Amino acid sequence: MDLDDNGTDLEGEDSLRVDELETEEQHSTTLYLMGKVISNKPFNAFGFLEAMKKVMNPPLGFTAKEIRKNLFSFQFQLTSDLTVVLMKEPWLFKKNIVALQELDRGEQPSAVVFNKAPLWIRIYDLPIASRNEKVLIAIASKCGTLIEIDPESINGIGRSARLKVRVDIQKPLKKGLNLEMKNSKPLWINFKYERLTSFCYYCGMLGHMKWECDLMEGEESVLKILDDHLSFGEWLRASPGKQARVSSEAQ
Numbered sequence: 530m531d532l533d534d535n536g537t538d539l540e541g542e543d544s545l546r547v548d549e550l551e552t553e554e555q556h557s558t559t560l561y562l563m564g565k566v567i568s569n570k571p572f573n574a575f576g577f578l579e580a581m582k583k584v585m586n587p588p589l590g591f592t593a594k595e596i597r598k599n600l601f602s603f604q605f606q607l608t609s610d611l612t613v614v615l616m617k618e619p620w621l622f623k624k625n626i627v628a629l630q631e632l633d634r635g636e637q638p639s640a641v642v643f644n645k646a647p648l649w650i651r652i653y654d655l656p657i658a659s660r661n662e663k664v665l666i667a668i669a670s671k672c673g674t675l676i677e678i679d680p681e682s683i684n685g686i687g688r689s690a691r692l693k694v695r696v697d698i699q700k701p702l703k704k705g706l707n708l709e710m711k712n713s714k715p716l717w718i719n720f721k722y723e724r725l726t727s728f729c730y731y732c733g734m735l736g737h738m739k740w741e742c743d744l745m746e747g748e749e750s751v752l753k754i755l756d757d758h759l760s761f762g763e764w765l766r767a768s769p770g771k772q773a774r775v776s777s778e779a780q
Contacts, residue, residue, distance in 0.1 A: 561632035566599040649723035651689040701733030721767035
């Protein structure tokens with residue numbers, strides 16, 4: 530008897546071998562994305578999908594369906610359309626991140642994990658000696674997975690350096706980090722996030738506001754807590770940069 534990890538008989542009446550039944554079309558490149566609105570609030574599916582069609586606007590369009598609350602599937606006609614949509618991340622809906630994940634041909638839509646999303650991070654007060662590709666890549670590695678470096682961030686004297694990083698949205702936003710310099714004390718550099726969506730000033734997580742935070746203890750009203758007394762705040766927001774001005778936000 531052939532059993533899976535759950536003790537189910539893989540050769541019994543409750544199992545069916547389907548890989549040999551797939552069509553040639555199904556064996557072609559998968560052109561599916563799963564999208565999830567990172568928010569505790571449920572949104573109207575029709576309104577969301579219509580808004581996404583307008584802002585994504587691929588040449589041959591896409592077919593989209595609601596899977597469950599705030600979870601959607603997108604099917605594209607062209608690989609290039611899907612690629613462009615991913616390149617233009619992050620996408621927003623009503624100031625909430627829309628996390629996208631490619632769907633493998635043999636993967637269940639409900640099993641897709643949405644724990645990462647790309648964000649443009651601005652790094653402030655970076656020493657000129659540290660404005661090189663190696664240092665920026667190292668900084669990005671402390672935040673997540675590097676996607677892109679703004680070319681003007683290298684060997685420049687601008688106000689900030691810009692990195693597009695796929696961050697773990699199940700962790701608090703990073704406020705900055707210490708740079709250890711030879712023959713010098715550590716230097717603190719601040720982070721700001723472009724087009725930062727709804728996030729909690731108490732725990733630093735995306736997808737909810739401070740008055741919705743499950744980590745608040747006791748019965749003290751969070752509405753009475755001044756933002757100045759919290760660990761996170763409005764100061765983490767940065768204005769959009771030139772590469773982020775392509776409209777990817779649906780109101």
